[in-house]
Amino acid sequence: MISLALTGLVVGVFKAYQSAYGSPAALVEIPEQPISTLARRLDKVRDAAANAAMRGLATAVVSTVLAVALLAAVSVLTWFAPSEPSPDKSVCLTFENKLVAKIPGDNVSVSTLATGAAVSPC
Secondary structure (H helix, E strand, O other), X not given: OHHHHHHHHHHXXXXXXXXXXXXXOOXXXXXXXXXXXXXXXXXXXHHHHHHHHHHHHHHHHXXXXXXXXXXXXXXXXXXXXXXXXXXXXXXXXXXXXEEEEEXXXXXXXXXXXXXXXXXXXX
């Protein structure tokens, strides 16, 4: 989950950078045409670049929010996850009041006991 969140953050940063400065691999060129239509062509290219930047920024925001939510979920799961049983809880097996075995855990299943044997919390 953490790697997925970190991947989301990397995607968010990349898309935000790409929205601000454009794609480093793409070069937009305007083909040569008469100067009379230059303003209209520039407006089209400018609009296309602005729309691409808005889409990239939206992707960056969504990716970053999801990544932060994933990191928060991981933190909550880690904080509230059940802990392992404490090592203090154990069951003792005694024979004629002498300790034979100390078994970690809360309980032990025993089918039969010999005379003089006992199972009890330690």
